[in-house]
Amino acid sequence: MECRSSGPQPSVSNASAGAALRWFEDMIDHCYDYAEAARAQGRPVVGIMCEFTPREIILAAGAVPVCLCGGSAATIPPAEQFLPANLCPLIKSTFGYQVTGKNPFLNWADLVVAETTCDGKKKMFELMGAAKPMYVLELPHKAENAAALEHWTQELHKFKAHLEERFNTQITEEKLRAAIQLMNRERGLRRQLADLMTQDQPPLTGRQLIEFKSIISGIEADLQQYENGLKSLSASGGDASSPNVTATKASLPREIRVLLTGVPIVHGAERVLELIENAGAVVVAMENCTGLKPILEDVDAADPAPIRAIAKKYYHLPCSVLTPNSGRFDTLRSLSAKFRPDCVIEIIWQACLTYDIESIQVRKLAEEELKLPYLKITTDYSPSDSARISARVEALFETIKAKAKG
DSSP, rough: OOEEEEEEEEOOOOOOHHHHHHHHHHHHHHHHHHHHHHHHHTTEEEEETOOOOSSHHHTTTTTTEEEEEOOHHHHHHHHHTTSSSOHHHHHHHHHHHHHTOHHHHHHHEEEEEOSSSSSSHHHHHHHHHHTTTEEEEOOOOTEEEEEHHHHHHHHHHHHHHHHHHTOOOOOOHHHHHHHHHHHHHHHHHHHHHHHGGGGSSSSOOOOHHHHHHBBBBBHHHHHHHHHHHHHHHHHHHOOOOTOOOOOOSOOOOSOOEEEEEEEEOTOOOHHHHHHHHHHEEEEEOSSTTTTTTGGOOOOTTSEEEEEEEEHHHHTTOOTTBBOOOHHHHHHHHHHHHHOSEEEEEEEETOOOHHHHHHHHHHHHIIIISSSSEEEEEEEOOOOOGHHHHHHHHHHHHHHHHHHHHO
């Protein structure tokens, strides 16, 4: 994992908002410095790969929660020495970092949390566990079952006990509540940034918005940059528009408003998002795990049982591994009403079976209920299909524009 980000240069006109974007473009560097300093202070590093892992409990243990999800195509060939080629690129890329030793955060990890979401991750974690300390966090898959939620709550109690024993610490209720407040603050700031995209003329592109996040949660400097960006955009009436974002509510031609759904778009794997916006669109909402899904709901800070409150929040994440996954469709309905997209585009990583199968229901929801055009893009990290994807996206947008004119 390179420590110098190569993200897009900000095109916002507001200087303070641009400064905040530049801060997050160097996010990997900042996280490296933060984690290195934390380790020097004796704080352990805990690697995670899924939004179901509660960062609050890790923070309350005095540890540093780091997202290890790989977004590099370069680490996939080394991983394929051990993993099948027809496996999700995110899983292969992540494991490839272990094979190559090029991710300092994975190298530093005193513990990796193995969330039992998809089968590919579970079996990959077994291989990773041969070299790294591993804790299996068992996620029940019955989304609307009270007994399953109770099981999940007990899993989090066991996770808390494991962290206390491994790191020789005590996770008190006071520490848990402080971590809850911290994460609620972070989610709240990210929600406010996302809400800027409801404007008729959004002040950011979707590619810029996705920059506003970190692989390490709860860093105070990051939260201050969220606040600085929000303050400057609010002071200017949200007028920090990219030259490419010229949408008006009244009529086309204008930038097509896209609701993006599907798999997570992790750091370094933003290619398809860029192709969509380069075709003349602005992605106004991202439902996926690297977008709005994990920040729509906070932990109930007033709940007298903080572990139970944390369990409820995280178990409500509408992931495709859950069955039934009605929460995802409710979220898509809500986001469609709020962000007023012209179409729905779904990204599926090759071999991501749960999202691939669920896409049938997403298409039905978009076309029959929301009355929105739908496009499914199945791809991996390789740029070899970029021209094909661009052609399909451009055809969709031309259809939308033609229909608006007619």
